[in-house]
Amino acid sequence: MTEHLQEAIEALQRLPADVQNTIATRILEEIEEREWDAIVSKPRVQARLRELGRQAREEDRAGETEDGGSHSPHRLSGTHQCAL
Secondary structure (H helix, E strand, O other), X not given: OOHHXXXXXXXXXXXXXXXXXXXXXXXXXXXXXXHHHHHHOOHHHHHHHHHHHHHHHHHHHOOOOXXXXXXXXXXXXXXXXXXX
């Protein structure tokens, strides 16, 4: 751990618990965002995402999609798998 980070943690410990939790959530979200950025920036993943996008556009043009988004009660069949 760097000295600067240690200072920040010591200062954080002096704050009320609710403020500590708010800041901790922001830090964890930043770390998660960086992890996702590292994952999706890989050429292999980029290629797979492009392919999935192409497939989705084809299915939409063919009328094989339904409105609903992520809150739709419809489930994808087992033939639609995402392997990155």
